[in-house]
Amino acid sequence: MKETPLSNCERRFLLRAIEEKKRLDGRQTYDYRNIKITFGTDYGCCIVELGKTRVLGQVSCELVSPKLNRATEGILFFNLELSQMAAPAFEPGRQSDLLVKLNRLLERCLRNSKCIDTESLCVVAGEKVWQIRVDLHLLNHDGNIIDAASIAAIVALCHFRRPDVSVQGDEVTLYTPEERDPVPLSIHHMPICVSFAFFQQGTYLLVDPNEREERVMDGLLVIAMNKHREICTIQSSGGIMLLKDQVLRCSKIAGVKVLEITELIQKALENDQKVRKEGGKFGFAESIASQRITAFKMEKAPIDTSDVEEKAEEIIAEAEPPSEVVSKPVLWTPGTAQIGEGIENSWGDLEDSEKEEDDEGGSDEAIILDSIKMDTREVSNIGSQDAPIVLSDSEEEEMIILEPDKNPKKIREEQ
Amino acid sequence: MAGVMAVAAESLAGGRARAARTVLDQVVLPGEELLLPEQEDAEGPGGTGERPLRLNAGVRARVRVVCGPGLRRCGDRLLVTKCGRLRYKEPGGSGGGGGVYWVDSQQKRYVPVKGDHVIGIVTAKSGDIFKVDVGGSEPASLSYLAFEGATKRNRPNVQVGDLIYGQFVVANKDMEPEMVCIDSCGRANGMGVIGQDGLLFKVTLGLIRKLLTPDCEILQEVGKLYPLEIVFGMNGRIWVKAKTIQQTLILANILEACEHMTADQRKQIFSRLAES
Numbered sequence: 293m294k295e296t297p298l299s300n301c302e303r304r305f306l307l308r309a310i311e312e313k314k315r316l317d318g319r320q321t322y323d324y325r326n327i328k329i330t331f332g333t334d335y336g337c338c339i340v341e342l343g344k345t346r347v348l349g350q351v352s353c354e355l356v357s358p359k360l361n362r363a364t365e366g367i368l369f370f371n372l373e374l375s376q377m378a379a380p381a382f383e384p385g386r387q388s389d390l391l392v393k394l395n396r397l398l399e400r401c402l403r404n405s406k407c408i409d410t411e412s413l414c415v416v417a418g419e420k421v422w423q424i425r426v427d428l429h430l431l432n433h434d435g436n437i438i439d440a441a442s443i444a445a446i447v448a449l450c451h452f453r454r455p456d457v458s459v460q461g462d463e464v465t466l467y468t469p470e471e472r473d474p475v476p477l478s479i480h481h482m483p484i485c486v487s488f489a490f491f492q493q494g495t496y497l498l499v500d501p502n503e504r505e506e507r508v509m510d511g512l513l514v515i516a517m518n519k520h521r522e523i524c525t526i527q528s529s530g531g532i533m534l535l536k537d538q539v540l541r542c543s544k545i546a547g548v549k550v551l552e553i554t555e556l557i558q559k560a561l562e563n564d565q566k567v568r569k570e571g572g573k574f575g576f577a578e579s580i581a582s583q584r585i586t587a588f589k590m591e592k593a594p595i596d597t598s599d600v601e602e603k604a605e606e607i608i609a610e611a612e613p614p615s616e617v618v619s620k621p622v623l624w625t626p627g628t629a630q631i632g633e634g635i636e637n638s639w640g641d642l643e644d645s646e647k648e649e650d651d652e653g654g655s656d657e658a659i660i661l662d663s664i665k666m667d668t669r670e671v672s673n674i675g676s677q678d679a680p681i682v683l684s685d686s687e688e689e690e691m692i693i694l695e696p697d698k699n700p701k702k703i704r705e706e707q
Numbered sequence: 708m709a710g711v712m713a714v715a716a717e718s719l720a721g722g723r724a725r726a727a728r729t730v731l732d733q734v735v736l737p738g739e740e741l742l743l744p745e746q747e748d749a750e751g752p753g754g755t756g757e758r759p760l761r762l763n764a765g766v767r768a769r770v771r772v773v774c775g776p777g778l779r780r781c782g783d784r785l786l787v788t789k790c791g792r793l794r795y796k797e798p799g800g801s802g803g804g805g806g807v808y809w810v811d812s813q814q815k816r817y818v819p820v821k822g823d824h825v826i827g828i829v830t831a832k833s834g835d836i837f838k839v840d841v842g843g844s845e846p847a848s849l850s851y852l853a854f855e856g857a858t859k860r861n862r863p864n865v866q867v868g869d870l871i872y873g874q875f876v877v878a879n880k881d882m883e884p885e886m887v888c889i890d891s892c893g894r895a896n897g898m899g900v901i902g903q904d905g906l907l908f909k910v911t912l913g914l915i916r917k918l919l920t921p922d923c924e925i926l927q928e929v930g931k932l933y934p935l936e937i938v939f940g941m942n943g944r945i946w947v948k949a950k951t952i953q954q955t956l957i958l959a960n961i962l963e964a965c966e967h968m969t970a971d972q973r974k975q976i977f978s979r980l981a982e983s
Contacts, residue, residue, distance in 0.1 A: 297828050300868035301906075302906065303868075305906045309952050
């Protein structure tokens with residue numbers, strides 16, 4: 293189905309928040325979301341969770357004949373799929389652009405960087421080589437697919453074990469896992485992609501954008517690096533103009549992030565290794581918390597509440613123009629009250645309503661306390677002087693929203 | 708969970724329907740059949756059909772039981788169609804009816820229901836109607852005359868990408884949903900275009916229903932923190948606006964987190980926020 297459209301109000305809010313260096317989940321501009329790596333029971337199977345974005349990686353191998361022009365090298369094959377459960381917008385026929393872009397980037401990152409030693413995958417030159425196939429499936433899309441996919445790919449490759457082979461003269465023996473322990477692949481280094489999202493024509497930059505931020509970004513810069521600070525791939529999309537020092541700054545940040553992520557990966561691999569050796573339980577089932585219905589847990593986001601100091605009365609006392617208070621409620625008849633302007637009231641005295649308008653404009657604390665004490669189920673809200681505030685007593689459980697002025701002429705003037 | 712699973716397995720294996728009364732507040736699975744109280748006598752403990760002869764068989768007081776979401780009528784019994792907890796509400800007032808049964812389940816995907824108030828995003832303007840995305844399978848249509856004070860000459864000021872708060876007048880599985888921004892008296896009553904700033908975010912449908920119950924504690928506590936405006940759409944969308952961006956973000960995060968927090972954790976967080 294079609295993607296949910298982004299409303300103007302969200303776009304505006306996100307851009308304003310970014311200008312104030314605030315992100316939706318409370319992260320700083322250079323912070324990554326929590327990365328969680330879990331392994332399955334088979335070697336070469338892992339799930340990487342970057343915040344809520346989830347990628348499943350699976351590595352498998354097969355003996356095939358080599359390519360004609362590379363007779364002594366093994367074959368690597370990468371495939372990323374956007375599963376339909378990842379986002380409603382992903383449909384079998386509809387994802388081609390994004391899919392091609394991601395696949396291409398992954399291939400450049402992993403294949404061209406020669407992180408895997410393909411010579412070691414050769415069994416009999418010209419006849420039999422190993423074909424290593426990495427399948428990645430996106431299970432949930434919450435932004436920054438490429439980072440999660442690259443981490444999943446390299447973790448799965450590091451975790452994978454291929455069957456042992458021995459060559460004696462003309463005889464080639466392929467051992468099953470029961471006969472001889474499977475052998476890990478020979479990996480030179482671990483390239484990891486780091487994404488940078490740019491906003492407002494390159495003025496603001498965020499690392500690890502989530503889905504909302506990706507919708508409003510102007511451009512994306514992806515740098516694939518390993519922990520030795522070697523850049524494997526760099527790609528800029530979206531057509532924004534980047535300055536040289538911006539790119540250099542991004543590469544420095546990427547270096548730091550890649551170090552952290554590589555440490556995390558090493559730790560995860562070691563833990564899994566340890567558990568398997570000690571004969572403990574491993575696999576996906578062990579990593580899912582039992583006795584809990586919800587699949588996603590809200591991580592405690594460190595929210596900076598240093599700005600939130602004033603009590604309500606102080607805020608009102610400052611009386612900034614957009615936030616003026618409601619006037620006293622006026623009781624017309626038992627059971628009918630009015631607050632503020634509204635559409636013309638035909639039930640009460642006309643003179644009374646004119647007096648009402650004179651009263652408005654003051655911002656008294658007493659009035660705010662009044663409205664809070666009022667026994668309605670609304671949340672207190674402050675509106676601009678022109679906009680009428682409507683008490684929706686008739687609706688059972690609705691909340692009050694601010695309406696543009698009833699008189700359409702006024703609206704046009706304001707614009 | 709183990710206890711519930713055992714009970715469920717037994718009922719599925721036995722194939723016997725259980726009395727709704729015994730399963731209240733427990734987890735039920737789709738496919739289970741539930742007996743209403745009046746039928747329990749007939750399906751007695753023996754189950755083989757031994758019943759005492761009644762002189763005036765067939766004349767039993769019929770009570771009208773309302774079948775809520777997650778349940779369907781299947782002959783004389785209730786068939787469960789969603790997994791969740793079974794709930795019951797006693798009939799109030801003048802003793803009419805037999806109460807309401809329904810299943811509380813977790814859901815994020817919204818299905819339009821007539822009379823629901825929802826927040827929609829305008830996706831297109833075509834001639835006389837707006838196409839509004841409400842999170843369902845089809846965009847709803849909203850006529851430009853369905854605003855308060857709108858006439859053919861006097862069109863409402865609605866742009867593509869605006870947020871609209873309205874209610875459904877037509878919403879069934881056969882037709883495209885239609886919504887309006889006025890009530891039956893012709894007054895806006897809070898509906899219409901939602902103002903410019905503020906943040907829109909999505910939560911599960913269950914959380915919205917929880918927040919919209921009368922005397923909801925969460926909302927009262929949130930209201931004490933600082934002044935804010937908030938709109939709840941039954942399609943899982945919440946629009947919130949506070950004075951500063953920081954406050955708005957805090958509110959959005961609190962509301963999203965409320966789903967997974969117990970009452971104590973929530974009180975702790977609120978007290979910490981109130982202090983700072």
